[in-house]
Amino acid sequence: xxxxxxxxxxxxxxxxxxxxxxxxxxxxxxxxxxxxxxxxxxxxxxxxxxxxxxxxxxxxxxxxxxxxxxxxxxxxxxxxxxxxxxxxxxxxxxxxxxxxxxxxxxxxxxxxxxxxxxxxxxxxxxxxxxxxxxxxxxxxxxxxxxxxxxxxxxxxxxxxxxxxxxxxxxxxxxxxxxxxxxxxxxxxxxxxxxxxxxxxxxxxxxxxxxxxxxxxxxxxxxxxxxxxxxxxxxxxxxxxxxxxxxxxxxxxxxxxxxxxxxxxxxxxxxxxxxxxxxxxxxxxxxxxxxxxxxxxxxxxxxxxxxxxxxxxxxxxxxxxxxxxxxxxx
Amino acid sequence: xxxxxxxxxxxxxxxxxxxxxxxxxxxxxxxxxxxxxxxxxxxxxxxxxxxxxxxxxxxxxxxxxxxxxxxxxxxxxxxxxxxxxxxxxxxxxxxxxxxxxxxxxxxxxxxxxxxxxxxxxxxxxxxxxxxxxxxxxxxxxxxxxxxxxxxxxxxxxxxxxxxxxxxxxxxxxxxxxxxxxxxxxxxxxxxxxxxxxxxxxxxxxxxxxxxxxxxxxxxxxxxxxxxxxxxxxxxxxxxxxxxxxxxxxxxxxxxxxxxxxxxxxxxxxxxxxxxxxxxxxxxxxxxxxxxxxxxxxxxxxxxxxxxxxxxxxxx
Numbered sequence: 001x002x003x004x005x006x007x008x009x010x011x012x013x014x015x016x017x018x019x020x021x022x023x024x025x026x027x028x029x030x031x032x033x034x035x036x037x038x039x040x041x042x043x044x045x046x047x048x049x050x051x052x053x054x055x056x057x058x059x060x061x062x063x064x065x066x067x068x069x070x071x072x073x074x075x076x077x078x079x080x081x082x083x084x085x086x087x088x089x090x091x092x093x094x095x096x097x098x099x100x101x102x103x104x105x106x107x108x109x110x111x112x113x114x115x116x117x118x119x120x121x122x123x124x125x126x127x128x129x130x131x132x133x134x135x136x137x138x139x140x141x142x143x144x145x146x147x148x149x150x151x152x153x154x155x156x157x158x159x160x161x162x163x164x165x166x167x168x169x170x171x172x173x174x175x176x177x178x179x180x181x182x183x184x185x186x187x188x189x190x191x192x193x194x195x196x197x198x199x200x201x202x203x204x205x206x207x208x209x210x211x212x213x214x215x216x217x218x219x220x221x222x223x224x225x226x227x228x229x230x231x232x233x234x235x236x237x238x239x240x241x242x243x244x245x246x247x248x249x250x251x252x253x254x255x256x257x258x259x260x261x262x263x264x265x266x267x268x269x270x271x272x273x274x275x276x277x278x279x280x281x282x283x284x285x286x287x288x289x290x291x292x293x294x295x296x297x298x299x300x301x302x303x304x305x306x307x308x309x310x311x312x313x314x315x316x317x318x319x320x321x322x323x324x325x326x327x328x329x
Numbered sequence: 330x331x332x333x334x335x336x337x338x339x340x341x342x343x344x345x346x347x348x349x350x351x352x353x354x355x356x357x358x359x360x361x362x363x364x365x366x367x368x369x370x371x372x373x374x375x376x377x378x379x380x381x382x383x384x385x386x387x388x389x390x391x392x393x394x395x396x397x398x399x400x401x402x403x404x405x406x407x408x409x410x411x412x413x414x415x416x417x418x419x420x421x422x423x424x425x426x427x428x429x430x431x432x433x434x435x436x437x438x439x440x441x442x443x444x445x446x447x448x449x450x451x452x453x454x455x456x457x458x459x460x461x462x463x464x465x466x467x468x469x470x471x472x473x474x475x476x477x478x479x480x481x482x483x484x485x486x487x488x489x490x491x492x493x494x495x496x497x498x499x500x501x502x503x504x505x506x507x508x509x510x511x512x513x514x515x516x517x518x519x520x521x522x523x524x525x526x527x528x529x530x531x532x533x534x535x536x537x538x539x540x541x542x543x544x545x546x547x548x549x550x551x552x553x554x555x556x557x558x559x560x561x562x563x564x565x566x567x568x569x570x571x572x573x574x575x576x577x578x579x580x581x582x583x584x585x586x587x588x589x590x591x592x593x594x595x596x597x598x599x600x601x602x603x604x605x606x607x608x609x610x611x612x613x614x615x616x617x618x619x620x621x622x623x624x625x626x627x628x629x630x631x632x633x634x635x636x637x638x639x640x641x642x643x644x
Contacts (some may be wrong), residue, residue, distance in 0.1 A: 008626060012346075019339075019396055020367045020405050030360050038626055040347045046370055046388070048399025057399030058392075061373070065386055069346055072375025072384030076615035078347050286332060310360050311333045 009244055010038045010079065012104070014066075014097050015086040015233065017043035019058075021306040023050045023230035024086055028237030030309055034316045035241045040078065042069060044088055044097070052229045052305055060089055063096035070100045080104065080111050084240050086233055087118040091130045098138050105143040112145040114243070116236040119153045132156060139179040146184040146243060148236045154187050164192055165200070165218070169328045172204050172216050182206070184243070184265050188235055191223070199223050201273055205265045207256050217260045219323045221273055224280050226287070226302040234307060235276055238316070242268035260325050270321025279312040286311070337365040337406065338562070339431065341393070341424055342413035342555065344370035346385075349623045350377045350552035351413055355559035357625055358632045362563050367405065369396055371415055379551050379611050380618045387416050390423040397427045407431055408438050411562050413555055414445040417454075418461040425465040432470040439569065441473040441562040442466075443554060446480050459483050466506040473510040473565055474502070475558045481513050491518060495527070496644060499538055503531040510565060510578050514557055515543070526586055527644070530578035538644035539579040541586060549608045550596060552623050553589070560585040560632065583637035590638065591631050596624045 011032060016024035025041045032039050044066065047058035061069075083101050088094045105111045117135045120126045136157065138144060151162055158178060160171035168190055175185055186203040202218035246264035260266050286308050291298045338359060343351035356366045371393065374385035388396075410431050415421045428440050444462045447453045463484065465471065474484075482489055484506070485498045495518070502511050513527035529538035564581035600608045603620040612618075 017344075017368070017370070019369045020400055020403065026368070030357070033357050033626055034361070034629065036626060036629070041344075041353075042346050043344070043370070043373060046373070046392075046396070048396045049403050053403045055399065055402050057395045057402075059388070061386070065373075068384045068386075069373070069375045072382065073347055075382045075384070076347065076376050076380050076619065078619070286335075289332060308335070310363055310365050311335065313361070313363075 008036055008038055009081045009241070010040070011240060012040045012042060012073075012078075012080045012083045013237070014042045014044060014083065014088070014100070016045040016047065016089070017041070018047050018049050020049045021230070022234070022309045024233055027230040027233035027307065027309065028084065028086070028240075030313075031234060031316045032237050032241055034313055035238075037241055040073070040080070042066065044093060050229055050305070052303075060093070063092040066093065066096045066100065070103075079108065081244065082112045082114055082240055084114045084116070084236060086116045086236060091128060091134065094131055094134050098134065102141060102143050112243070113143055114146045114148070114236065114240045115139070115144045116148045116232065117153050117157065118232075119149075119156055121150055121152055121232075123152060125152070125156065136178075139182060142181040144182055146186065146239070147179075147182055148186045148188050148239060150188045150232065151190040154190075162190055164194075165328065168200065168202055168218070169216060172202065172214075176204065176206070176214050186239060186265070186269055188232060197223055201269060203265055203269055205254065205263050207254050207258075209256060213256050215256070215258070215260060215263060216328050217263070217266055217325045218328065219270065219273055219325055221277060221323060224284055225300065226280075226284055226304050228280055228283060228304050228307060230307050231276060231280060234279065234309070235272060238272045238275055239268060242271045246271075260327050266325045267320065270323050270325060271318055272321070273323055274321040275315050275318045278315040278318070279307060279309065282312050282315075283308040333363055335365055336363065336408045336566070337367065338409040338411060339367045339369060339400075339405075339407045340411040340413075340559070341369045341371060341415070341427070342411070343372040343374065343416075344368070345374050345376050347376045348552070348619075349556075349625045351555055354552040354555035354623060354625065355411060355413070357629070358556065359559050359563060361629055361632045364563065367400065367407070369393065371420060377551050379613070380615050381612065382615070388420075390417075390419040393420060394423050394427070397430075406435060408435070409562055409566055410438060410440040411559060412441070413443045413558065418457045421458060421461040421465070425461075425468065428465070429468060429470045439472045439562060439566055440470055441475065441558055441565070442471045443475045443558045444480050444484065445554070446483055448477055448479055450479055452483075463506075466508065469507055471506075471508055473512065473562065474508050475512045475514055475554065475561065477514050477554065478516045481511075489516075492644060496538070499527070499529045499644075500536065503529070503536055512557075512561060512578070512582050514554055526582060528578045528582035528641075529644070530575065532572065532575050532577075535575060537575045537579070539576075539582075539641040540644055541583065541639045541641055543586060543639065544590070549600075549611060550593065550621055550623060551611060553593070556592065556623060556625070557585060557589060560588055579641050580637065583639050583641060584635050587636050587638045588631055588634055592623060592625070592628045595628055596621070599624050599627070
């Protein structure tokens with residue numbers, strides 16, 4: 001399928017905006033547009049840059065500001081295929097965004113809500129207790145289609161500590177018990193203590209047969225010796241479009257005997273992992289070049305502030321992934 | 330494969346959640362051409378004002394200044410600056426300072442200023458904005474301006490109704506305001522005549538002015554000028570790195586007009602298909618306005634095109 005023949009999908013993306021760099025809406029919008037999506041970007045903040053720089057300036061939208069703009073969109077009658085929510089600052093903001101998204105789905109059941117439950121990363125939680133509770137309620141509300149926690153977020157949402165494949169599978173099972181209306185789950189990245197050279201990305205799709213089951217799977221991808229701000233937001237943005245692409249392509253119905261490599265979510269995740277790896281490697285290459293120019297040795301571990309998103313644009317048209325999906329048993 | 334060189338631009342314009350005007354019209358085409366676009370939003374609105382209803386907030390001049398300070402603190406450097414619609418003369422003054430500061434830190438950078446004031450005899454900003462724009466231009470640093478006919482008339486202070494007054498006005502814009510490049514986006518010398526676009530550059534003391542005849546369809550759509558200036562700044566950046574002749578602006582404008590014609594054709598066809606008839610007005614019911622948003626995503630493959638389909642005439 002060529003990109004020209006794709007129907008234009010419409011997304012409301014509710015995330016932060018940074019003037020410089022690529023996190024939040026600034027990470028999600030361009031790749032989605034390049035893949036042929038109309039993206040309505042509802043910005044929850046306008047900051048000069050992400051806080052990882054150590055300093056930043058800017059303003060936050062209040063809960064009332066967000067609701068006001070949503071009302072404005074309703075007044076002109078916009079419609080969407082999906083709504084994507086990422087990091088939302090503060091309890092009031094999250095409450096407002098939760099109401100906006102519930103309202104959207106309630107008024108149009110075709111709208112898929114892709115929720116990235118941004119709670120923390122690398123063992124550190126950076127939202128309030130109240131915020132975590134609110135996320136749990138949203139996940140139980142029945143309005144969310146796809147959730148994309150990282151390892152820590154999965155642990156916080158399920159109470160299961162993830163340290164190997166077995167406990168990862170337990171956490172996924174627990175997730176579906178607790179949040180039984182969620183149809184699709186993607187655990188974006190998981191690392192085990194005994195294997196620092198690989199990351200795992202896992203997921204599960206609900207199969208609605210006489211008895212409800214879940215097909216779970218995982219991918220194993222090599223790690224890069226660096227951290228990249230915004231990679232999670234790029235990931236959830238790309239996954240939103242890939243999710244639609246492979247569900248649109250899928251013919252027939254999902255059953256328990258559908259091979260995992262044919263599951264739309266598996267194909268979507270595979271494509272996203274493949275693109276993200278390419279973006280990160282190119283970004284890393286630019287960083288290596290920068291150190292070379294400065295005549296400095298490359299440190300063992302590099303913290304990279306800005307993805308080379310624009311320079312990666314051709315990768316966004318990737319079709320199909322290169323990794324091999326595995327089932328848990 | 331060698332790494333694509335990074336080029337960065339700061340774009341200070343309005344943001345709409347839905348639709349394509351201001352930064353929403355400028356950012357994507359620039360990104361498609363390899364620009365890292367730092368998007369500073371002067372307003373955060375649900376949609377453009379042509380819908381009749383709009384909700385949202387404006388950034389104050391202090392907000393804008395603070396964000397620019399934040400960018401300086403982390404050492405952002407820019408190859409280009411694009412400034413479009415700025416609400417009010419205070420914000421405009423802040424942007425003037427930002428522009429001069431940015432040019433000072435990189436004299437090779439290019440500043441395109443679109444003096445958004447009105448169209449077809451109608452002023453849609455406060456009167457105080459006119460002297461504020463003149464002040465910015467007098468203080469220097471602006472490399473390109475993209476007024477429409479009405480805005481050009483406001484800047485020079487008289488009607489431009491003949492080739493003679495056009496020549497006089499261009500000379501004034503180049504010399505009095507010291508602007509190297511002037512592109513007038515839509516222009517009519519007399520009633521019933523063709524719509525013209527003007528490309529006028531001053532290079533090594535010589536003013537070269539060219540005219541293009543362009544089809545009249547753009548007035549139905551909003552965001553056309555914002556798309557024009559974003560495409561133009563990219564072409565000017567490319568061609569002024571390595572000026573081969575005095576016609577670089579003519580080439581740049583011709584390419585941009587060619588792309589614009591394609592975007593407008595795609596948009597018109599889609600609007601006609603959705604509405605069952607051609608759109609007629611820049612203002613109207615939301616159901617109609619939504620179909621008149623520029624089809625920027627559908628046109629994503631054409632922003633790099635370099636064809637020149639228009640014929641240039643010397644003024």
